[in-house]
Amino acid sequence: MQFGFLLEQVVNGLVLGGYYLLIALGLSLIFSVGGIVNLAHGAFYALGAYVSVEITKYLGFGSAIVLSPIAVALLGILFERFILRRFYDADPILSLLVTFGLAMVTEQAIRIIWGAPPISAAIPQSFRGSVFLGDFLFSRYRLLILAVVAAVLLGVWLLLHKTSFGRVVRAGIQRPDMVAALGIRLQPYMTAIVMLGVGMAALGGAFFAPITIVHPAMGAEIITVAFVVVVIGGLGSFWGVVLAAMLVGVVRGITIHFAPAAGEASIYVLMFLVLMVRPRGLLGERIEKFE
Amino acid sequence: MTRYSRRTLLKAGAAFAGASAIGSPAILRAQAARIKIGHLVPLTGFLGAIGSYAQLGVKMAAEEINASGGIMGKQIDLMSEDSVNPATASTKAQRMIEQDGAVLLFGEISSASSLTIMQVAERNKKVFFSTGARSDALRGKDCNRYSFHCDIPNTVMVNAVGTALNQKGMVKGKKFVTLTADYIFGHDLLKAAKAFFSANDATLIGDELIATDVTDFSPYLLKVRQAKPDVVCCNLAGNQVTNLVKQYAEFGFPYPLVGFNLNTGDAWAMGEGNLSGTWPTVWYHTLDNPASKAFVEAFSKKYGKPPENHAWIEYITLKMIAQAITDTKSTESDALIAYFEKQTQFDIMKSRKGYFRSWDHQLVQEAYPFTVKPKGEMKDKWDMLVLGEAVPAAGAELEAIYPTKTQNPCNMKA
Numbered sequence: 001m002q003f004g005f006l007l008e009q010v011v012n013g014l015v016l017g018g019y020y021l022l023i024a025l026g027l028s029l030i031f032s033v034g035g036i037v038n039l040a041h042g043a044f045y046a047l048g049a050y051v052s053v054e055i056t057k058y059l060g061f062g063s064a065i066v067l068s069p070i071a072v073a074l075l076g077i078l079f080e081r082f083i084l085r086r087f088y089d090a091d092p093i094l095s096l097l098v099t100f101g102l103a104m105v106t107e108q109a110i111r112i113i114w115g116a117p118p119i120s121a122a123i124p125q126s127f128r129g130s131v132f133l134g135d136f137l138f139s140r141y142r143l144l145i146l147a148v149v150a151a152v153l154l155g156v157w158l159l160l161h162k163t164s165f166g167r168v169v170r171a172g173i174q175r176p177d178m179v180a181a182l183g184i185r186l187q188p189y190m191t192a193i194v195m196l197g198v199g200m201a202a203l204g205g206a207f208f209a210p211i212t213i214v215h216p217a218m219g220a221e222i223i224t225v226a227f228v229v230v231v232i233g234g235l236g237s238f239w240g241v242v243l244a245a246m247l248v249g250v251v252r253g254i255t256i257h258f259a260p261a262a263g264e265a266s267i268y269v270l271m272f273l274v275l276m277v278r279p280r281g282l283l284g285e286r287i288e289k290f291e
Numbered sequence: 292m293t294r295y296s297r298r299t300l301l302k303a304g305a306a307f308a309g310a311s312a313i314g315s316p317a318i319l320r321a322q323a324a325r326i327k328i329g330h331l332v333p334l335t336g337f338l339g340a341i342g343s344y345a346q347l348g349v350k351m352a353a354e355e356i357n358a359s360g361g362i363m364g365k366q367i368d369l370m371s372e373d374s375v376n377p378a379t380a381s382t383k384a385q386r387m388i389e390q391d392g393a394v395l396l397f398g399e400i401s402s403a404s405s406l407t408i409m410q411v412a413e414r415n416k417k418v419f420f421s422t423g424a425r426s427d428a429l430r431g432k433d434c435n436r437y438s439f440h441c442d443i444p445n446t447v448m449v450n451a452v453g454t455a456l457n458q459k460g461m462v463k464g465k466k467f468v469t470l471t472a473d474y475i476f477g478h479d480l481l482k483a484a485k486a487f488f489s490a491n492d493a494t495l496i497g498d499e500l501i502a503t504d505v506t507d508f509s510p511y512l513l514k515v516r517q518a519k520p521d522v523v524c525c526n527l528a529g530n531q532v533t534n535l536v537k538q539y540a541e542f543g544f545p546y547p548l549v550g551f552n553l554n555t556g557d558a559w560a561m562g563e564g565n566l567s568g569t570w571p572t573v574w575y576h577t578l579d580n581p582a583s584k585a586f587v588e589a590f591s592k593k594y595g596k597p598p599e600n601h602a603w604i605e606y607i608t609l610k611m612i613a614q615a616i617t618d619t620k621s622t623e624s625d626a627l628i629a630y631f632e633k634q635t636q637f638d639i640m641k642s643r644k645g646y647f648r649s650w651d652h653q654l655v656q657e658a659y660p661f662t663v664k665p666k667g668e669m670k671d672k673w674d675m676l677v678l679g680e681a682v683p684a685a686g687a688e689l690e691a692i693y694p695t696k697t698q699n700p701c702n703m704k705a
Binding site: 015039116120123125129142214257262 | 540541
């Protein structure tokens with residue numbers, strides 16, 4: 001019986017990991033390609049949630065899940081063109097400051113537009129409740145999230161590994177100078193990566209709006225976990241982030257099973273241990289420009 | 292890239308310091324004829340959502356008082372800030388008294404922050420009205436002469452909901468699992484809940500302590516199912532309650548969810564069809580009495596939404612303070628404490644008047660259990676709750692639901 005309960009926590013942790021992944025993968029890509037630590041990433045997650053709640057009112061939940069990430073990704077173009085682009089070659093502290101500032105500006109903008117009190121959102125009736133497999137229990141809604149995350153993951157992997165777009169991006173991570181020498185401008189690629197990254201964060205926000213509180217500071221709450229995932233996974237590695245997200249979800253679940261009060265601390269302990277053994281993260285590659 | 296030299300930074304720093312040194316005395320002079328009141332409430336963190344309602348209530352009260360000529364002809368200068376966390380709350384409280392010249396302080400929702408402000412108030416011999424903190428300990432073992440408590444304490448919330456649950460046969464012989472906020476408030480509430488369970492033949496088969504910043508409750512919910520309780524009981528606070536209720540509805544467990552703490556703002560944020568069960572509240576905008584109706588109408592007109600219970604409590608508190616200063620013609624702590632210790636009665640928009648109990652400074656007032664309105668009967672999205680009969684029942688002594696002198700270890704130093 002005890003084992004069954006534990007397995008349930010592991011599976012639930014994997015699902016939760018999938019949700020962390022939506023936010024962390026974009027963060028990792030933007031850092032790997034552009035060298036920018038995007039502290040505003042959480043703000044796009046929050047925007048994704050708010051925009052999806054608005055769209056749900058008029059067009060329903062299905063449309064909101066599709067349209068909200070697209071809307072936020074379009075915003076990502078402006079973000080990249082007018083802000084990030086100026087900081088690729090600058091001291092990293094400057095991009096840190098500008099994205100931190102942007103996170104605050106976005107949070108306040110949300111406060112001005114939607115008000116400081118949280119807004120309400122609910123799961124569509126058809127996705128409520130749990131599915132039982134024997135004694136095993138899954139939240140129906142989280143299964144939906146898991147399916148979508150898996151599809152997105154596959155899509156991003158194919159994009160990065162099976163297309164010419166992906167080849168340029170991966171080359172750009174390792175040797176931007178060589179890519180430039182071959183006459184390829186990395187900037188349009190960077191725009192696309194930022195769109196993809198913030199779009200995924202917005203998708204995470206849209207999916208979590210019905211099951212967590214939607215309030216202006218929600219972006220700041222998620223960004224820390226996302227960073228922990230990126231740090232554990234290691235930079236430049238697609239599978240590193242995937243592995244780390246799952247690991248964080250599972251470790252948190254198991255810790256809560258045995259010692260509930262230590263649940264939130266466990267992921268930081270995990271990060272500490274990983275960094276002790278592998279300072280570059282689990283599957284992190286050596287990236288010359290960051291050394 | 293540009294690097295600023297140390298010299299430039301130094302100059303900028305000096306200019307900034309200089310400007311603030313020249314600027315502040317002018318401000319002090321201009322406001323000498325005003326009554327300065329410090330207000331702290333969490334605007335960020337897990338209580339920030341309900342704190343934002345509190346700030347709307349207090350602003351409206353201050354504007355009304357000032358528009359009608361102020362207190363004894365002096366305008367109120369309300370300094371309202373984000374209390375952030377217990378350490379910052381204490382620092383800001385100290386600064387408001389020492390540097391900004393606040394004659395008294397009020398506000399706060401977090402019991403942990405309220406406790407630190409209470410200590411500042413006592414040290415500086417200034418009155419502090421703790422408006423939204425509910426921990427029993429604040430008006431019990433940690434009580435002090437300078438602190439007054441407006442919200443209902445945990446024991447009263449447990450009694451209010453417990454009475455209603457008992458009537459439905461949901462307590463005697465039942466197995467409970469509780470989810471508890473891991474800070475002073477939650478610990479305190481769990482203690483009150485345990486006392487209630489053991490007095491009513493219920494068993495507590497599991498308790499989960501949950502950090503205040505948790506947003507995903509799924510691992511805890513799995514544990515709840517493993518325990519197979521008869522009733523699940525929520526002892527959480529602020530955003531935690533909203534998150535739990537949303538995710539409880541997501542998993543769709545068959546065990547009824549009830550709770551000993553809920554603020555209307557958290558309920559409004561939950562989304563359609565998510566909330567069920569029996570919960571306590573201290574005030575709701577559908578209460579049927581003239582003062583309450585007038586307040587709800589004015590507030591809704593100003594802000595486009597009805598007041599939440601924290602908006603109400605900040606509003607009545609500032610009005611009580613204004614009345615006390617007017618009646619005593621003083622902002623001195625001793626005069627104000629004596630005035631409230633006379634158990635002066637106040638109209639607090641309920642059918643029975645309230646008063647601060649002289650020996651523990653608790654605002655004695657009615658409380659209400661509530662259940663959730665079926666969707667078809669809601670007039671608007673704010674009209675979510677069906678209030679039960681006020682507790683204590685009409686005719687009973689108002690203090691009946693509050694801890695007695697023997698139960699409450701409050702011992703104030705003179």
